[in-house]
Amino acid sequence: MLEVKRWLLGTHQGAVKKQHLDYYLDEFTFRFNRRTSRSRGLLFYRLLQQAVATDPVPRKTILGGSQAQQVAPEGSVE
Numbered sequence: 096m097l098e099v100k101r102w103l104l105g106t107h108q109g110a111v112k113k114q115h116l117d118y119y120l121d122e123f124t125f126r127f128n129r130r131t132s133r134s135r136g137l138l139f140y141r142l143l144q145q146a147v148a149t150d151p152v153p154r155k156t157i158l159g160g161s162q163a164q165q166v167a168p169e170g171s172v173e
Contacts, residue, residue: 099123114159 102123103111111119129138 098127102126115157118157 099120103119107119129135132138
């Protein structure tokens with residue numbers, strides 16, 4: 096737990112919001128699990144692969160707002 100607190104203070108300079116805590120912990124886990132990796136050059140490449148394979152997350156979802164409303168395709172009848 097102490098490692099997480101130290102990382103949050105050092106990386107985010109104390110500007111941590113409770114609503115974003117899940118994302119901070121995901122980033123910490125990613126870095127912590129790869130701290131002793133022998134092939135660090137591949138880490139960025141793997142991160143890009145994952146970013147391309149994952150659907151984007153709307154800003155409202157990240158900030159904790161309501162889900163963005165689905166927009167009906169043109170010409171469809173609701």
